[in-house]
Amino acid sequence: MNFTNLRGILTYVPEFRDKIFVIAMDGAVVTHENFANLALDLAVLRSLSVRVIVVHGVGHQMRELAVERSVPLSSSDGTGPTDAASLKVSLTASCQVAQQILAAFGAADLRAALPNALVVHPFGIVGGVNYLLTGRIERVDAAFLHDLLDRGIVPIISPIGSDREGNLFRVNSDAVAVAIAETLRAVKLIYLSGEIDYAKETDLARQLSVSEAESFVHRHANTTSPLLLSKLSHSIAACRSGVRRIHLLDIRIDEALLSELFSQVGVGTMVYAEGYESIRKAQKKDVRSILQLISQSVDAAELLPRTRQNILARLGDYYVLEIDRGLVGCVALHRFPEFSQAEVACLSVARVYENQGLGRKLVHFAHSVAREEGIRQLFALSARTYNFFTQKVGFREGTPDDLPPSRRLLYEQSGRRSKVLLKQVF
Numbered sequence: 001m002n003f004t005n006l007r008g009i010l011t012y013v014p015e016f017r018d019k020i021f022v023i024a025m026d027g028a029v030v031t032h033e034n035f036a037n038l039a040l041d042l043a044v045l046r047s048l049s050v051r052v053i054v055v056h057g058v059g060h061q062m063r064e065l066a067v068e069r070s071v072p073l074s075s076s077d078g079t080g081p082t083d084a085a086s087l088k089v090s091l092t093a094s095c096q097v098a099q100q101i102l103a104a105f106g107a108a109d110l111r112a113a114l115p116n117a118l119v120v121h122p123f124g125i126v127g128g129v130n131y132l133l134t135g136r137i138e139r140v141d142a143a144f145l146h147d148l149l150d151r152g153i154v155p156i157i158s159p160i161g162s163d164r165e166g167n168l169f170r171v172n173s174d175a176v177a178v179a180i181a182e183t184l185r186a187v188k189l190i191y192l193s194g195e196i197d198y199a200k201e202t203d204l205a206r207q208l209s210v211s212e213a214e215s216f217v218h219r220h221a222n223t224t225s226p227l228l229l230s231k232l233s234h235s236i237a238a239c240r241s242g243v244r245r246i247h248l249l250d251i252r253i254d255e256a257l258l259s260e261l262f263s264q265v266g267v268g269t270m271v272y273a274e275g276y277e278s279i280r281k282a283q284k285k286d287v288r289s290i291l292q293l294i295s296q297s298v299d300a301a302e303l304l305p306r307t308r309q310n311i312l313a314r315l316g317d318y319y320v321l322e323i324d325r326g327l328v329g330c331v332a333l334h335r336f337p338e339f340s341q342a343e344v345a346c347l348s349v350a351r352v353y354e355n356q357g358l359g360r361k362l363v364h365f366a367h368s369v370a371r372e373e374g375i376r377q378l379f380a381l382s383a384r385t386y387n388f389f390t391q392k393v394g395f396r397e398g399t400p401d402d403l404p405p406s407r408r409l410l411y412e413q414s415g416r417r418s419k420v421l422l423k424q425v426f
């Protein structure tokens, strides 16, 4: 076992605990040899208290059955009209896929169930085309799904739903995944497929904001695979309805799910919502989140340990950065007014939000507060992150003599021998 990997995974626990992830898998995924490992990876997520919901597709199995039975399909993905014969094929395919998922989950010690959680209406007649037995989702039974999740059961959702009279309709699984992620306020939606050739998509960035994804879909509407276009279009819809991150993964890559979620680099394509971020003064209710945020950096000796009392005693010095009301960064500005100096301290950004410019934003924010208050010089003490200060936010190296006397005394007593970094405010 690789203990470093395990430690790496455990750092994400506070971030992911009790959050809902919707895993949407195309029918082809269950036929791949990596599927058994995927079930184990989902068991890892469950053991970290992630609440997992699975949505599956049936297109691959429908196409195979259609050939076997010589039945022409009116639509295999639930976006075109579904005639009675195609619905029948989709029902057989759905049973087959669901049973394969239940069996693999059982082997991975995952409890799962097939709930009737979708209320579906006929798609109707659009542009003169009668969509017959194709449905559109009217409602997701959120209470039922929460009930299962509370009991540690993974709901498996098929791309078939019924109306209140018990009539069955075929729905597109990518759209089902969006409806579920939206209704249950999932933090992640993960599309797994086995038939998209991502290597061919040289124009597709590894990380796209929702507007970049829109521009890609617009530019490549006629040139790229319909499967990829469907994933991207539904990712955009999911982002627009509040899901922050959507990942597109290929089952043919070993350990794709865990590598994507638990490594900085990732192996798939991510579409992310452009978040509303704001920096504000810290309040008493934030102290717990600040302690949680900095704990990993304290363990890595990047930050000095602080207690709840330390922070509360100087709460007015702390600022927090929120994205969509979640605390993801902090910085403190400890003033030494008699020397017109202030220390930039306790700078921290949640691991999953690193390298998006937030660290710089926090330092610039501290800089502008200092300027408004007439402080002439900022300093920071860093034993491990000094390059960030000198290379990214314009500090230069100084000496302990540059510190205010009371801070210098503490510096010498600490024995940390951090580098002293300085920046003129004006």
Ligand SMILES: CC(C)(COP(=O)(O)OP(=O)(O)OC[C@H]1O[C@@H](n2cnc3c(N)ncnc32)[C@H](O)[C@@H]1OP(=O)(O)O)[C@@H](O)C(=O)NCCC(=O)NCCS
Residues within 6 Å of the ligand: 297, 302, 303, 346, 347, 348, 349, 350, 353, 354, 355, 356, 357, 358, 359, 360, 361, 380, 381, 382, 383, 384, 385, 386, 387, 388, 391, 392
């Ligand atoms: C240091 C920290 C605040 C940076 O936050 P961030 O949001 O990732 O920073 P930004 O996105 O604004 O900047 C990222 C850039 O800084 C670089 N960077 C990050 N840490 C660095 C370091 N220790 N040395 C040099 N460069 C570093 C990144 O490589 C990236 O470079 P690029 O823009 O050229 O790609 C964050 O990594 C963190 O919380 N670290 C742990 C706590 C810590 O060390 N705090 C400082 C204590 S004094």
